[in-house]
Amino acid sequence: MNYSQTIDFLYSKLPMFTRVGAAALKKDLHNTRALCTALKNPQEQFKTVHIGGTNGKGSTSHMLAAIFQAAGYKTGLYTSPHLKDFRERIRINGKMIPRGEVIRFVQTHKGLIGDIAPSFFELTVAMAFDYFARQHVDIAIIEVGLGGRLDSTNIIHPELSVITNISLDHTQILGDTLQAIAYEKAGIIKTNTPVIIGEWQEETATVFIEKARKEQAPLYFADQLYRAQARPASSQHLSLDIYQEHSLTYSQLKLDLTGSYQLKNSTTVIAACEQLRKRGFALPDTAVYKALSQVKKATGLMGRWQRLGKNPLIMADTGHNEAGIKEVLKNIENTPHQQLHIVMGMVKDKDSSKVLRLLPKKAFYYFCAPQLERALSAADLQAQARRFGLEGQTYPFVAEALAAAKSRAQPQDLIFVGGSTFVVAEII
Secondary structure, three states: OOHHHHHHHHHHHOOOHHHHHHHHOOOOOHHHHHHHHHOOOHHHOOEEEEEEOOOOHHHHHHHHHHHHHHOOOOEEEEOOOOOOOHHHHEEEOOEEOOHHHHHHHHHHOHHHHHHHOOOHHHHHHHHHHHHHHHOOOOEEEEEOOOOOOOOOOOOOOOOEEEEOOOOOOOHHHHOOOHHHHHHHHHHHOOOOOOEEEOOOOOOOHHHHHHHHHHHOOOEEEHHHHEEEEEOOOOOOOEEEEEEEOOEEEEEEEEEOOOOOOHHHHHHHHHHHHHHHHHOOOOOOHHHHHHHHOOHHHHHOOOOOOEEEEOOOEEEEOOOOOHHHHHHHHHHHHOOOOOOEEEEEOOEOOOOHHHHHOOOOOOOEEEEOOOOOOOEOOHHHHHHHHHOOOOOEEEOOOHHHHHHHHHHHOOOOOEEEEEOOHHHHHHHO
């Protein structure tokens, strides 16, 4: 097979959560363990940091990877989902896995794939571990796909576990309470391995404390150790000071990720760096300053309060659950504009009401559907939105919806594109 045929095989032949939702998920780690056993357990041949959470785990993973790269480590990075190219999921020092490596892995192990019948995600995790091991990375930052306890990535024994935060998402899979979701996320806490929790939340703190006590894992809440205070920022950078108690730890730290929610992620990253230094990693402050000012360039991160155009300003963000949309709305409020235009699409297996009830009624909406089986139709989304006083037109394609917004918007207006990772992916 050539590369396009190989990718078609991965997408069409293997159960894929992006395409079919919960039906693609397996309820245990058997397949991943079987794949990696056959591959001679590549995940045991390099050090790792494991990052989970509801929101912020992607940004946090990319920031940590950028810091390790700036400090001179050969750094693997595994994330999901991808936005444009499958190979975004597997990177070393910011460079995507070569097409030839994807072809080689699938062709070499086609018999194994047939025997085990893994999901798309299970196979992708095994591919990443195999690639990182063969390339002899010094460290790999591994982002959890969904949940944690039963996620395919959860066969590693990391140097550090990080859980960014907990909010309601994928409730039909992970549970419909914060405590139930926290229990699943806490599954990445390992014996005698330190864990950073990004935010203290009264509803979930006990879940993490009890799990850490059971595993004898040192536990730290980042927001109880560090405080981030925003400075006046430019459109290109978020500027902030980081305090530990009353002591200024990082002054005028500049992030090229400008979303306001990066204030929370930054303290999680700083707390993680401190623990990793205690584990023997050389992560000087100079590397932190350098890395965080160029995360997008160093790692290829996209879709986090990303500017796609100006006059009118066009911004996109992959935040898609209640907590994520609240952060998006903060950014919209802090962005000067006249009329607000929102290009929005969602998927069927999300509770859209929790998001729609938050959205501004004064905006004009362009309802659309990303091109995948799980997409909620534009007409259904429009009907649900009307119950919350949101008015707009429907469009069969995301690109058509954005074109309509651009033709209607004035130069001083703001167009926001979001509601689903897959909507942002199609625009990018």
